[in-house]
Amino acid sequence: MLNISKNKLSEQLDLNNFKAGRRVLKRKHFKFFNRFLGGFAIFAIILMFFPWTQNVSSNGFITTLTPDQRPLTLQSPIAGRIVEWYVKEGDRVVKGDTILKISEVKSEYFDPNLVDRTGQQIDAKSASVESYREKIAALDNQIVAIRRERELKLDQAKNKLIQSRLKIIQDSTDLEAAKNDEQIAQTQLTRTETLEKEGFKSQADVEEKNLKARTTQSKTISQQQKLLQSRNSLINAEIELNRIRQEYAEKIAKARSDQFTAQSSQLDVEAQVSKLETDRTNYQIRNDLYFVTAPQDGFINKAIKGGIGETFKDGEALINIMPTNYDLAVETFIEPIDLPLMHVGEEVRVQFDGWPVIIFSGWPNASYGTYGAKVVAVETFISNNGKYRVLLAPDEEDHEWPDALRPGSGARTIALLEDVPIWYELWRKLNGFPPNYYTPQTTKKDQNGKK
Structure with a gap:
């Protein structure tokens, strides 16, 4: 029974004569499983010819569309000593409001007259x-x-x-x-x-x-x-x-x-x-300049220099302010090999941190929890991280971005490119080839118009 002897019992006994043998050897689930495998193979072959949207995925963070809407740090153009604070962290200030008062630390300016x-x-x-x-x-x-x-x-x-x-x-x-x-x-x-x-x-x-x-x-x-x-x-x-x-x-x-x-x-x-x-x-x-005022409407984020009597040098950061009104955008970075694929006006899907999402990168229509964006600027010089910076703005034809978003939070972007069969995308991934280089239709129309 343990097949220790050279005499095989399977050749001398017919297991079909036993009830237990018939239950083991005559089960139908093997037949169903084989059918399932065959059907799955046929489905997989058909699936290989489904369209798949090529994409370039990258990580980024939320920022503002224009530089004057981004968080700013107030500096004093003169060296001084903090005398009095007129605000606290979290307060809202209007342009021209006094934030703090400073005094002189250089002897040549001590004379009040x-x-x-x-x-x-x-x-x-x-x-x-x-x-x-x-x-x-x-x-x-x-x-x-x-x-x-x-x-x-x-x-x-x-x-x-x-x-x-x-x-x-x-x-x-x-x-x-x-x-x-x-x-x-x-x-x-x-x-x-x-x-x-x-x-x-x-x-x-x-x-x-x-x-x-x-x-x-x-x-x-x-x-x-x-x-x-x-x-x-x-x-x-x-x-x-x-x-x-x-x-x-x-x-x-x-x-x-x-x-x-x-x-x-x-x-x-x-x-x-x-x-x-x-x-x-x-x-x-x-x-x-002894009175530091708010350059625009905003909120006091953080007092970098605190306390009364603390001295600072000219140009040293004192306080951080976040503007009240701003237009959200996403700043993302792409690999140099993907730079030719980025064009102004290109559609991009964005996933924000804190929003549950089900993503099918190649099937944007079947994705849930992503928001539409368009490329508004592509950096022409490489950043310090070895990638190229791309700025995205909300797509007006898509769903509005959540109101709770704040500059600085994380985001994941998926730039949508050409539609190709799934088998081609798998073959490209296995070989490490870049996505297909192409020219947007708008660019082709512009070239035809110029001709």
Whole structure:
């Protein structure tokens, strides 16, 4: 019975002669099971030719459609110390509401009258600018007066120069007359001496003519002296004319130098005034920054910096706010091999965390608990996680997304592609091939329209 012996009982006994044997060997469930296996095989073969929608599945999370609707973190542009809180976590704030008050931690801004003192400095510098302007105007008037005086002095010197030239002409004429008189006197002396030798003139006449000749000679020498003095006066007049020009040129140059110095000082003070005005404006704006206000309507999510008296650096996060009004979207990531399959306007099914769902990824019509979405943006540069980011918006033609959804919760996306037989999808999966590359119908229509 245990088949230990080489003699087999099954060959010597007929089990059908026993009731127990007939019950074991004549059961019909084997026949039904074989029929079931055959029917299942036929059904499986038929099922292999059913249509299956190819898809690209990925994980993501809920976000907002536009950047200004996403959670924001408030920072203070200046370093400070927390003085007082006006809100608590969970409160709703309206744009412009005061959230907290801070004070200064830098010594150069401790003065509470810093703005007023800066204004006083601006007033003093502005008065200095006005003084420089008046000095420049006075130097302008001085230059004009110097030019007028120079013209008068030059006219006076030119008149002296003309007088000297006329005096030279006069002295030259007198010299010529003296020379003529001297020549006549010398001629008369010679004639008288000749007549005196011949006995027609006396010695007294000769002496008289000799005296006259000596007198005219002396006048000629004196006239030459006067002519030389006149020429020297002409030279002195020319020197005086050049001296006046040089003197007044130096005066004008000095006045202009003083004027340029005043202008330079004026511009320097104006630059200081401009810097002080900038500082005063910065101080005024800085005073307004002591109160941190809400940039838009929202809810206080979390106070990152808490407590009174806690200090922080400029640009350090203080509080997190979630905007009140926002449009939901889903941010998902796909593998680089699937990037060519993503197009703007592509239909996607989304499964949200917390919503029970029965999913048949290849049969979206038979899936329950998924919601429709469409691709609105595809990132053109890879993310830090080695995948490409895709942004999905609700499909207006599908069911509305649940109202209880909040940004940050998880989601699973299924991008629907082409319809293929199930056997082809199984063969593709076993071989590790990507889904079929294709071009959406809208793109084909656009290309035909362009042609």
